[in-house]
Amino acid sequence: MKKCDEIRELIYIYVDGELDEAQRAEFEEHINSCADCRNELDEIKSIISMCNSIEEEELPDNFREELHSKLLAVKEENMRKNKVVTLRNRYIRIISAVAACLLIVVLARGFLYDSFFPKYGQKDMDKTGSARENAGTLDEGAEIYGFSAENNDAADSIAEKGSGIAEEEIQQFSIMADPNTAEAMPGDSGITVSRSTEPGQRKHELQKSDEENVYSNNVIINAKVKGELDSEVQNIRKLAVDSGGEFSEETAQIAMANARQETDGKKATETVLNFKISYNQYQNLFDSLTEYVGSGNITADKVSQDMSNIIESYNARLSEIEDEISGIEKSGNASTSSPDVLKTLNEERQLIINEIEKIKLDSDYIYVTIYIQQNDAE
Amino acid sequence: MNENEKHLLESAKKGDIEAFEKLIEAHEKKVFNIALRMMGSYEDAKDMAQEAFIRVYRSLGDFKEQSSLSTWIYRIITNICLDELRKRKNKKVLYIDDNIRSDDGEIKRDIVSDDLTPEEIVERDEMKRMLSSAINELSEEHRTVIVLRDIQGFSYKEISDITNCPEGTVKSRICRARQALKEILVSKKELLKDRYVKEM
Numbered sequence: 123m124k125k126c127d128e129i130r131e132l133i134y135i136y137v138d139g140e141l142d143e144a145q146r147a148e149f150e151e152h153i154n155s156c157a158d159c160r161n162e163l164d165e166i167k168s169i170i171s172m173c174n175s176i177e178e179e180e181l182p183d184n185f186r187e188e189l190h191s192k193l194l195a196v197k198e199e200n201m202r203k204n205k206v207v208t209l210r211n212r213y214i215r216i217i218s219a220v221a222a223c224l225l226i227v228v229l230a231r232g233f234l235y236d237s238f239f240p241k242y243g244q245k246d247m248d249k250t251g252s253a254r255e256n257a258g259t260l261d262e263g264a265e266i267y268g269f270s271a272e273n274n275d276a277a278d279s280i281a282e283k284g285s286g287i288a289e290e291e292i293q294q295f296s297i298m299a300d301p302n303t304a305e306a307m308p309g310d311s312g313i314t315v316s317r318s319t320e321p322g323q324r325k326h327e328l329q330k331s332d333e334e335n336v337y338s339n340n341v342i343i344n345a346k347v348k349g350e351l352d353s354e355v356q357n358i359r360k361l362a363v364d365s366g367g368e369f370s371e372e373t374a375q376i377a378m379a380n381a382r383q384e385t386d387g388k389k390a391t392e393t394v395l396n397f398k399i400s401y402n403q404y405q406n407l408f409d410s411l412t413e414y415v416g417s418g419n420i421t422a423d424k425v426s427q428d429m430s431n432i433i434e435s436y437n438a439r440l441s442e443i444e445d446e447i448s449g450i451e452k453s454g455n456a457s458t459s460s461p462d463v464l465k466t467l468n469e470e471r472q473l474i475i476n477e478i479e480k481i482k483l484d485s486d487y488i489y490v491t492i493y494i495q496q497n498d499a500e
Numbered sequence: 501m502n503e504n505e506k507h508l509l510e511s512a513k514k515g516d517i518e519a520f521e522k523l524i525e526a527h528e529k530k531v532f533n534i535a536l537r538m539m540g541s542y543e544d545a546k547d548m549a550q551e552a553f554i555r556v557y558r559s560l561g562d563f564k565e566q567s568s569l570s571t572w573i574y575r576i577i578t579n580i581c582l583d584e585l586r587k588r589k590n591k592k593v594l595y596i597d598d599n600i601r602s603d604d605g606e607i608k609r610d611i612v613s614d615d616l617t618p619e620e621i622v623e624r625d626e627m628k629r630m631l632s633s634a635i636n637e638l639s640e641e642h643r644t645v646i647v648l649r650d651i652q653g654f655s656y657k658e659i660s661d662i663t664n665c666p667e668g669t670v671k672s673r674i675c676r677a678r679q680a681l682k683e684i685l686v687s688k689k690e691l692l693k694d695r696y697v698k699e700m
Binding site for chain 2: 135
């Protein structure tokens with residue numbers, strides 16, 4: 123026979139009918155013979171029945187209306203996020219594609235660059251000869267690459283060997299594996315790696331934005347310096363600032379997104395500067411940079427991205443929103459949810475307007491990334 | 501879940517608010533009442549219940565249909581209330597004496613109390629108030645099972661699903677919770693008696 127305190131433990135479960143057969147029989151037998159436990163059982167039953175009798179309250183009057191507006195706000199927020207994310211993703215996808223192309227070019231050239239530069243700068247004809255040999259062996263494997271030499275004879279001969287295009291006066295030449303896919307850009311004082319127009323909207327030359335066309339311009343410059351890396355980086359940074367370059371966190375992020383991300387192996391001897399500069403000031407910057415490091419120590423990749431499609435899709439969404447807004451205003455819909463909907467629509471509208479403005483504002487700038495490397499050939 | 505509910509659920513998952521509202525209609529009152537007994541205040545209960553439905557709406561995409569929608573909703577409201585109660589406890593803003601405001605029921609009492617003497621009505625009201633305040637004094641864990649079992653009448657199995665605890669744990673928790681509730685009520689009655697004696 124169980125004692126009273128053991129039985130009292132079971133009361134709480136007994137009242138729910140959750141005791142098993144044997145426990146229940148034992149429990150009931152005890153209860154029938156013990157008045158104290160019976161009282162305890164009654165007391166617990168009455169507490170539980172009191173709990174049971176707590177009446178259900180009705181929903182507060184405005185419960186459903188309030189919930190409805192809150193749900194609307196959540197839905198609008200979700201839609202807005204999705205829209206912006208979709209547009210952003212599109213933007214980022216295009217930019218990534220550009221970056222990927224550049225990466226290939228930069229990597230390919232980086233490899234060649236290293237092969238060439240040990241030879242660069244020596245006027246000795248033997249050395250030039252070996253540069254020529256290099257050019258000869260590499261022109262099959264490399265699609266595009268280029269370099270400068272101070273020696274006009276060498277420039278002439280190697281350029282003739284490659285494509286037949288030679289610019290004697292500006293000490294520049296290009297070597298091309300396939301002359302049909304490349305064009306030289308005599309306008310720049312440095313060597314410009316350039317391709318014929320790519321499919322799609324990317325162009326490997328800078329496009330100035332105007333009333334009708336909006337471009338996003340990016341330039342990746344590789345520069346080799348002779349002095350101590352840290353102080354050279356400071357000098358180049360100062361030079362960029364003096365020429366009108368604007369450094370900021372945001373600029374660095376955008377420029378980096380457009381440039382290559384790796385460099386693990388090179389980081390020790392390479393430093394990166396990211397900034398933006400207005401379209402009109404860019405050429406000055408490049409000229410002074412070329413003057414500073416020497417025309418043979420600098421290369422530039424340029425990419426222009428036509429932004430009109432992106433702006434178009436933003437504008438399409440904008441007119442959708444404006445239709446919705448005027449629809450709501452016209453209908454004079456006085457339902458409680460309207461202010462929330464209007465508010466969200468207006469917010470989204472402002473967001474898109476800001477994005478478009480930012481793209482247009484940015485289009486007057488060129489985002490520049492400079493990789494500065496120590497020229498260890500010296 | 502019947503065909504109609506499935507259809508509503510599909511639309512609601514795509515963001516259709518009207519479908520969502522139809523889907524939760526049957527559960528709104530219960531959710532609000534669970535929140536009311538858990539939180540002990542009308543305003544808090546409204547906020548918690550709405551918060552719960554917003555969370556349900558937001559995460560409908562994650563809802564796996566092998567569990568029942570109602571169990572899932574009750575689990576969300578229980579968790580939201582527990583989170584809020586714990587948050588408040590950490591901030592030491594416990595509303596122990598905040599009786600269930602909605603439990604006034606002045607009108608209701610007049611209607612149903614035909615066969616009660618005024619003394620009995622006073623006594624019953626006193627008991628109700630005491631019970632509400634005792635429930636508010638329970639630990640969150642105990643309060644949850646008292647609300648779900650003794651006020652809302654869920655089965656052990658349902659409580660096990662809602663709280664995500666094994667049934668054995670639920671059973672022993674109900675046992676401890678009722679014990680605790682009884683002890684609080686006993687001490688309250690004694691306090692009441694003392695006061696009554698002193699006033700005499």
